[in-house]
Each structure stands twice: as structure tokens, then as C-alpha cells.
Amino acid sequence: MDDGYTVGDLAGLSGVSVRTLHHYDAIGLLTPHGRSAANHRRYTDVDVARLRQILFYRELEFGLDEIAEILADPAVPPDAHLRRQHRLLRERRARIDGLLDAVEHELRVRGSGIALTAAEQLEIFDTDRFGAALAEVEDQWGVDAHTAAYTREDWVAIKAEADADIAAFAAALAAGEPADGEAAMRAAEDHRAHLARWFFPCSHRKHRKVAAHYVSDPATVAQWDEIAPGFAWYVHDAIVANADRARS
Numbered sequence: 001m002d003d004g005y006t007v008g009d010l011a012g013l014s015g016v017s018v019r020t021l022h023h024y025d026a027i028g029l030l031t032p033h034g035r036s037a038a039n040h041r042r043y044t045d046v047d048v049a050r051l052r053q054i055l056f057y058r059e060l061e062f063g064l065d066e067i068a069e070i071l072a073d074p075a076v077p078p079d080a081h082l083r084r085q086h087r088l089l090r091e092r093r094a095r096i097d098g099l100l101d102a103v104e105h106e107l108r109v110r111g112s113g114i115a116l117t118a119a120e121q122l123e124i125f126d127t128d129r130f131g132a133a134l135a136e137v138e139d140q141w142g143v144d145a146h147t148a149a150y151t152r153e154d155w156v157a158i159k160a161e162a163d164a165d166i167a168a169f170a171a172a173l174a175a176g177e178p179a180d181g182e183a184a185m186r187a188a189e190d191h192r193a194h195l196a197r198w199f200f201p202c203s204h205r206k207h208r209k210v211a212a213h214y215v216s217d218p219a220t221v222a223q224w225d226e227i228a229p230g231f232a233w234y235v236h237d238a239i240v241a242n243a244d245r246a247r248s
């Protein structure tokens with residue numbers, strides 16, 4: 001529009017109510033900077049772009065005061081806001097995916113006839129990120145039928161082995177062992193045997209695919225790296241090195 005957008009125009013364009021736009025204006029969060037030929041206030045393209053930023057941050061559940069503070073820094077270019085929003089949205093998606101995984105996992109367990117208390121569910125399933133990442137692979141490769149008959153004792157044993165795998169990788173990393181060193185590759189081979197024993201035939205070639213899956217999502221990598229900096233890629237590299245050794 002040559003002379004900008006009225007508040008009604010912008011409300012229709014954005015889906016935000018006129019009342020909300022008036023409120024944003026009143027608190028100084030989004031004040032129209034244009035003028036019509038009759039000297040009435042109008043929203044400019046710059047104002048529309050700012051509203052888009054506001055709506056992104058509102059969707060991410062930021063408060064209006066927080067948004068005003070974020071957008072108040074003139075040194076922050078628009079691309080920086082987009083990168084930040086992209087990261088925050090990915091983190092939110094990862095959290096939602098994690099919740100979906102937990103619910104679907106419980107549905108599978110209930111469908112198998114295994115009766116677990118809430119405390120047992122937390123004890124066995126909810127504390128093991130290594131196993132959570134594995135569960136995604138399980139879903140992709142369709143091994144639910146294989147695990148459906150597992151008892152509580154089976155799952156406790158699976159978790160204990162998975163925890164031992166994590167500990168072995170973490171100990172090797174903490175000791176400064178290279179990912180292609182003997183300790184790390186031994187942990188990788190134990191991990192491959194764990195998958196083969198409990199979930200699916202796991203050749204070294206398939207184990208490489210598992211390793212690639214573990215580092216395919218930045219949010220998952222960040223969670224794994226809470227165990228130790230660089231942990232996710234260390235596990236990946238150890239698995240690849242072990243597969244290379246087996247091939248040679």
C-alpha cells in the first residue's frame with residue numbers, strides 16, 4: 001500500500017485483532033511509523049516485519065516485555081532473529097518429539113501386556129537418552145513385534161546394558177582415548193552386540209546407520225553432549241572406526 005496499512009488492514013493481513021494491535025501500540029511494542037495523505041497514522045512495511053518478529057516470539061511463549069527487550073537492540077540484524085527463532089523452534093520440536101516418543105513407548109508397552117507402575121516406567125524408560133535415541137531407530141526398522149513379548153525384567157536388563165554402554169564410552173572419552181582407540185571401539189562393539197541381542201540383527205554396516213541416526217538431529221546431539229562435551233560425535237566416530245576395523 002502506497003500510504004501504508006490501517007490498523008484494520010494489518011489485523012486482516014496478520015490475523016491479530018485490532019484490540020491487540022492497539023495494545024501493542026499503547027505499550028510501545030509496535031507503533032505505526034507511516035502517515036497517510038490525510039496525515040493519519042499507518043503501518044509501514046518495516047512495522048509489518050516487526051509484527052512478524054513479535055508473533056514468532058509470542059508463538060514461542062515469550063512475554064511482551066521480553067520481546068520488547070529482544071527487539072530493542074538495534075545492533076541485532078533481522079537475520080540474527082531468524083536464526084534464533086529457527087533454533088528455538090527446533091528445540092521445541094525436539095521436546096514435542098520426545099514427549100510423543102514417551103507416550104508411544106508406553107502405548108507399546110501397555111499393548112504388550114506388561115504392567116508397569118508409574119515409578120517403574122520412570123525407572124526403566126524415562127532416564128535413558130541412549131535408549132530413547134535407539135527407540136527412534138527401532139520405530140524406523142519395525143522391531144516392535146520383536147520386543148512386544150519382553151517382560152519388565154527384560155527391559156530392566158536392556159536399560160542396564162544401555163547404561164553400561166554409555167558409561168564405557170564416557171570413560172574412554174574422559175580418559176582422552178581417541179574414538180578409534182581400543183577402549184572406544186570395544187564399547188562400540190559391545191553396543192552393536194547389545195542391539196543384536198535385544199532388537200535386530202546388527203551388522204557393522206547397519207551399525208553405521210545407527211551411528212548416523214544418533215547425530216542426525218542437532219537437538220539430540222545437544223542432549224547427548226550433556227553427558228560430556230562432544231559425546232554424541234565421539235560415539236558416532238567410535239562406531240564407524242569399529243566398523244572399519246571389522247571390514248579390514
